[in-house]
Amino acid sequence: MKNKFRNLSLLCVAGFFGFTACNTAQQNTLTETEKSEGWQLLFDGQTMAGWRDYNGTSLTQPWHVVDGCIQAKGDGSDESGYIVTEKQYENFELSWDWKLSKAGNSGMLYHVVERPQYKVPYVTGPEYQLIDAPNFPDKLEDWQNMGADYAMYIPDTTKMKVNPQGEWNNSKIVFDNGHVEHWLNGQKILEFEAWTEDWHARKNSGKWTNAPEYGLAKKGVICLQDHGYPASFRNIKIKELPRKTAEINLFNGKDLSGWDIYGTEKWYVKDGLLVCESGPDKQYGYLATQNYYDDFDLTVEFKQEADGNSGVFIRSFIEEGVKVNGWQVEVAPKGHGTGGIYESYGRGWLIEAPKDKDNVLKVKDWNTMRILVQGDKVTTWLNGVEMVNLEDEKIGKGQGRIALQIHDGGGIKVLWRNLKLKTL
Structure with missing residues (x-):
């Protein structure tokens, strides 16, 4: 007490x-x-x-x-x-x-x-x-x-x-x-x-x-x-007692049920799609799941309509205000490492997506990202192509939310759909 x-x-x-x-x-x-x-x-x-x-x-x-x-x-x-x-x-x-x-x-x-x-x-x-x-x-x-x-x-x-x-x-x-x-x-x-x-x-x-x-x-x-x-x-x-697995649809296509907004940037639903868009403050913004997901197989579809500097955070937590602490699977414009893994407020890039895979990203079209997280291992795929495979002890000890990011600087608009997760 x-x-x-x-x-x-x-x-x-x-x-x-x-x-x-x-x-x-x-x-x-x-x-x-x-x-x-x-x-x-x-x-x-x-x-x-x-x-x-x-x-x-x-x-x-x-x-x-x-x-x-x-x-x-x-x-x-x-x-x-x-x-x-x-x-x-x-x-x-x-x-x-x-x-x-x-x-x-x-x-x-x-x-x-x-x-x-x-x-x-x-x-x-x-x-x-x-x-x-x-x-x-x-x-x-x-x-x-x-x-x-x-x-x-x-x-x-x-x-x-x-x-x-x-x-x-x-x-x-x-x-x-x-x-x-x-x-x-x-x-x-x-x-x-x-x-x-x-x-x-x-x-x-x-x-x-x-x-x-x-x-x-x-x-x-x-x-x-x-x-x-x-x-x-x-x-x-x-x-x-044993852990049970589950298949979860993180986005219902209607509203932001099951998510929390951090920051003043824009998160809304339009025509069955989840939209993230920079607001007038042009700061970092996050949409985080209300629940923790530690070991999982996640697929998401995204389309970058404007500057697509975004990301999918894994095992993340809200430290203070709008500050999200965790690991980000990068979603960015072509040539900026979509599928790589970045540690916020810490070591920076842990592993970057190979430059010879830049063309895997579809510009102004729908892309499918898959993120497999189990123990200290993280593997990412973009449109069916493996981008990175990382084994990291610090990630292995982490736990937390999944969070979508709007980068600062303004001018960002990304559409999301079919956010489907299977717990492991």
Whole structure:
């Protein structure tokens, strides 16, 4: 829970005593059945192995192991105190036991993205809210309460049974290709679908209005939160679930549903075509998918009616204002490298399209671009001809949106149609 409340240190210290013991008998182990089902422990019951600081390479945050449980010391704040798993997870069942101090406040976050631009994990990762609501001295909004998908979805309180402060509870998150469930002590208390119209409406109208990348990542690290209150965790275990593939039409031919505009340049639909056109400001402009697409096979058709300096960004994110950070598959006038790959705000050209393939581009006619992205490999084709094939570790670690670009300088007009994607 973020920017929550003042650190009630006296309450924390008072509530801390008497709950430090974790009862190590038969804890932090997996049954043979669980092992056969694919469950893995994220905590061995003895060390902090497998955990580190958010955006860090080692563990320096105020966490330690006490009597078989990971324990937050209560020294964290809104800006600090977060630890994350070494490994990223995509689709999973995640189960854990937890116990809070009196008036305690913590959380379990997932799909957390680590980038220097993000100082705290909650601007990207959804949170299963953990809070000692009966003893909390301040009024809680429904979306701040126990078991909520914090600031997004509210649990069914009629199904909630929370053991009293100082006793152990069990929670579980199921994330299965966008289907999300919150469980508490064996009861499902919340269920919703991520990335739907309703989900995006909630994201864009509440706490996350100024956090454009919140909740979009399809994979990320698991994160525990020390929010200034001692908290204990044990039996943290996860079972990974398979990724499902899908075929998606990114443009419906009617409107810009599923896309976000960044900048003041013109994006509109006319005669069933998606049009990008320079506006009076003559600045960079972007049309970005609302959702992330990491591994995919994308085909798009484009026609350059005027200066065609444009591009298709992959695994990109909105850093600030109109600034898009990621990798661009170039769309440009003849002789300027259509099909090559350029890294924005970084290394520049990673690979340019060969000069002897300049004539593959059709001038003032429809062209078909295919972009295959899988892991750290990117291959592009223009009108059936392979343009570049790149293997890059940094791209392999990236994730994000697909975005169309209008270059600055003015005078640009490009038509788009048949933007079809298959997830891999």
